[in-house]
Amino acid sequence: MQLTVWTYEGPPHIGAMRVATAMTGLHYVLHAPQGDTYADLLFTMIERREARPPVTYTTFQARDLGTDTAELFQNAVRDAHARYEPEAMIVGASCTAELIQDDPGGLAQSLELPVPIVPLELPAYQKKENWGAAETLYRLVRAFAPAADTVKPEAGRAPSCNILGPTALGFRHRDDVREIKRLLKQMGIAVNVIAPLGARPSDLARLPAARFNVVLYPEVAGIAVRWLERAHGQPATTVVPIGVGATRAFIAEVAALAGIEPRADLEQSCGHGHLPWYSRSVDSTYLTGKRVFVFGDATHAMAAARVARDELALEVVGLGTYSREYAREVRALAEEFGVEALITDDYLDVEDRITILQPELVLGTQMERHTAKRLGIPCAVISAPVHVQDFPARYAPQMGFEGANVLFDTWVHPLMMGLEEHLLGMFREDFEFHDAAGPSHLGKGRAAAPAPEAAITEVPAADGSPHWSAEAERELRKIPFFVRPKARRNTERFAADHGVPEITVETLYEAKAHFGR
């Protein structure tokens, strides 16, 4: 039993819904009680989709249990088929129906409807949303592109690929697909099928015609892609093009898979990669070594950590993911960064880690945005779980060169600008530079709440940490609030390491000299 308030991922059938909702001509009949219909609002309210998800819920009640839930399910399948006339259907159980063991697959098959029916087994007490999406895509791909009927790529045509992974309710999936399609077009590579987003079940049958697969979201496409590799000999990309460096590596990988030489002017012809120059521009100097904590799904967290280090010269002080399926990869990268990976789906663990590390920027999910807000730390959102704000009206991909531009803007925006930071440091006494004053370009309403601190008189010492003299405490308060927690922590560590029982103003500056900055 796991105690939780907020979860990063929904149950696995939500993943199946993300696949079904992304596609056209596919209908999902879910054996589930009425409350589970809440899932529709994720798509219609958060993503603002204009149509209901193609999902029929059986909405069985207590009085149906033990009598005719199976018949209820069959009626729901029959009615959904008659009403929506889908090309194919997927059927399965939610957590409650899993317990009553009605066998949705068998029940649906026995109706002998004139469309393919793909049964889904999504263990709700073991697995979660992303796994559910991945499993659903895999089952569909297997069903519609069976190993036996390999469609051979046509000779003489431009090399082609599939784009796999984008779903409904995905973090910027819609814009990423557009950006990557544009990039592939510039490279002279044809896109065969994009799935699941926008695909029909019948399109999946054409998947094997492509020479290779482009994997945008391994969490969703991973299982299907490995199967396509085995069954159809289709290789797949391994680099997710988030950030300038990764986009360049992605281009090289794609070119190799397509057997072409990438155009030398590709980057220019793709337009406006501003990140490299903006990052070199002197006004970005203040970003140097800013301490950043990264958390999200594995793909976005790993990409963000690399971009933070290599393309913004930030210092990654923490890296973690809730995607347990990718724990190994994240651990390996964390090791490369010299930090300990945090693999958890408990947002309180993440909050604890952020509180301990006191980073100057958090790159996380909506959960970390809330945590960071409470702690008074700037934050940018880099990953699902999604919120209505993660579906901006403007074009805002995360991938490709334009995606890198977006990353630069959205990550740098919450931070204090360089000169402003200096002025704040120099003129602490200015009455308008109070602790609650946020970056001036964010307006008054966005002022970050200052982290709660003990009043000067009451100095906490009970937990064994060194005692602060009132004078040192006052001096500490002259340090701008956004670096104060770090200064406090460093000073206490210095005092503890050097056996200093009481922190004086002297200790404060000794610690500053010791740690630098």
Place this chain on the structure above:
Amino acid sequence: MSDTTLLDRAGKVGCSDHTILKERGQREVFCGLTGIVWLHRKIQDAFFLVVGSRTCAHLIQSAAGVMIFAEPRFATAIVEERDLAGMADLNDELDRVVARLLERRPEIRLLFLVGSCPSEVIKLDLQRAAERLSGQFQSRVRVLSYSGSGIETTFTEGEDACLAALVPELPQTADDRPHLLVVGALADLVEDQFRRLFDDIGIADVDFLPPRRSRDLPAIGSGTCVLLAQPFLTDTARALERRGCTRLAAPFPLGIEGTSGWLRAAAEAFGITLATVDRATAGPRARAAQALDRYRADLEGKRVFFFPDSQLEIPLARFLSRELGVELIEVATPYLHRAHMAEELALLPSSTRLVEGQDVDRQLDRCTDAQPDLTVCGLGLANPLEALGLTTKWSIELLFTPLQGFEQAGDLAELFARPLHRKTRLRV
């Protein structure tokens, strides 16, 4: 127009034997767990622990959105594979989770174990667990249980189940002097207004259930008159009646007419003349009438369609039709309690199509055929209907906004007028 004429006219216009269409098909409503979203704010020292699945946690999170991110007083104990496989004794696991929770939240005095579909299906006896845990945390925390499962409760029925679980906890009054108990979670502001009104009318001994703090549980006895503030409290009313309380037949306090009728029902039970009530409420009623006038032009003659959701549909429809001149096309409700709704039904135009239950696909067909000016529906349906060119009001807001009483009548009208008003302003 005085209230008396309103009521007289009701006798002629209204009709309590409406034909009711019963539907059974796919439902598109939340389950009773959703009530936690407002209940955990209402009872300030109570904590709601759902014993359920990841779906249950996800439902509450999605229904609550981010508006209550600040340390909510609810959580989900998610049942996992090993619990089902019997590798871990579920009761031991539950005890462990509760102990950990109470350690972290020492201010909690009342803990609700909230059952879900999975806990019901695996027959986890939460009532026994609650008794066991109550014994364990004696004098510190009282542990109660109720079910908010989707196989047994629809949306607001979760509040009903919660309050019904509180009834056995209410102390017995020392005597059988008349005493008024208002039942149903109301916004604190509305509660305070009602308290003042009752005082002005001459009913001083008034309690509210649920109370703001669990230690303030009101005492009840055979002198207790129960006035329901919400229309979905079937089980709670029954439990109170079983303990000797008397339910007062009344409309619900939405709009001027509903609030007047509601207050009058209380006054009548306390032997207070209607003239006294009218005198005490003249000011607020006049204010409310003035507030409603502002929205009448927006709403008069508009055709409104209700999807079933909170059981507030019938009182709301009555308010819209009688006080704002709205034309009702269809009023659907997940469950219709004929006795509790008798006063409301009597006021509803007899031409109203009433539906109990739901078959969402068929209802969507009827709705798009009828092309109403305003459709009241759940969050999942609103945008798809808007995309078809209809104007909608999402109904969950009706639970999260103070709407009862005279002072809120204008706000209630505004809630329905706003989407219409918005449509006329938009030029894109």
